[in-house]
Amino acid sequence: MYLNQLKIGNITLPNNIILAPMAGITDRAFRKTCKQYGVGLVCTEMVSSKGLYYKDEKTKQILNTQGEQRPISMQIFGSDIETMGYSAKYVSELADIIDINMGCPAPKVVKNGDGSKLLLNLDLVEEIVREVVQNSKVPVSVKIRKGWDDENIVAVEVAKRIEKAGASSITIHGRTRQEFYSRKSRLGYHQTSKTKRIHSRHRKRRYQNKRRCKKHV
Numbered sequence: 001m002y003l004n005q006l007k008i009g010n011i012t013l014p015n016n017i018i019l020a021p022m023a024g025i026t027d028r029a030f031r032k033t034c035k036q037y038g039v040g041l042v043c044t045e046m047v048s049s050k051g052l053y054y055k056d057e058k059t060k061q062i063l064n065t066q067g068e069q070r071p072i073s074m075q076i077f078g079s080d081i082e083t084m085g086y087s088a089k090y091v092s093e094l095a096d097i098i099d100i101n102m103g104c105p106a107p108k109v110v111k112n113g114d115g116s117k118l119l120l121n122l123d124l125v126e127e128i129v130r131e132v133v134q135n136s137k138v139p140v141s142v143k144i145r146k147g148w149d150d151e152n153i154v155a156v157e158v159a160k161r162i163e164k165a166g167a168s169s170i171t172i173h174g175r176t177r178q179e180f181y182s183r184k185s186r187l188g189y190h191q192t193s194k195t196k197r198i199h200s201r202h203r204k205r206r207y208q209n210k211r212r213c214k215k216h217v
């Protein structure tokens with residue numbers, strides 16, 4: 001096991017073991033137990049930015065971290081710029097890190113354009129991250145999946161845009177939305193006919209370069 005300190009923006013975590021946010025699981029009791037066993041960072045369950053905007057008491061309760069050790073990350077989700085900006089201001093008064101959920105596959109979330117549905121609209125991803133960063137006093141991290149489906153693997157492109165928009169860290173769940181939680185999480189990706197063509201072009205170029213190099217030695 002390689003335990004190292006990890007920096008996210010100006011927050012230094014005691015180690016690089018991070019509890020994955022899980023709706024219905026990572027509540028206060030679960031987070032406290034994981035902290036006792038030494039994890040470097042815990043995260044709340046995701047909360048709806050609309051819930052916070054409309055001052056829903058149940059939503060606010062999910063962010064109750066009374067008596068917990070710091071640092072704590074709090075996860076928000078949404079696709080509406082105004083409510084995400086509002087939530088960033090609200091949550092940055094309570095959290096050490098704000099995490100934006102752009103990976104949730106649940107139908108009730110994606111039908112509103114939230115969670116992993118955002119991976120089909122990278123301009124909006126960038127806009128949301130910029131808005132949250134601008135309204136937050138604490139570092140912002142973003143959780144994505146590797147893409148919507150095998151035809152839309154966007155992790156690298158979206159990570160670059162998220163970085164450009166000012167986020168301090170990115171977590172990639174190595175499944176597509178289409179995969180939900182099935183199979184093993186993998187950061188590699190299936191070969192679609194498009195990626196196969198690109199790979200075979202790369203292989204051909206590599207082979208040609210090798211031959212060229214050999215000729216010159």
Ligand SMILES: Cc1cc2nc3c(=O)[nH]c(=O)nc-3n(C[C@H](O)[C@H](O)[C@H](O)COP(=O)(O)O)c2cc1C
Nearest residue numbers: 020021022023025045046075101103143173181185
């Ligand atoms: C019951 C459950 C709830 C989850 N809720 C969230 C969530 O609220 N926010 C989030 O970013 N990921 C959520 N996830 C995804 C996990 O954080 C994690 O990224 C995913 O399970 C990949 O880990 P694995 O390869 O061990 O399955 C959830 C996963 C499970 C199983």
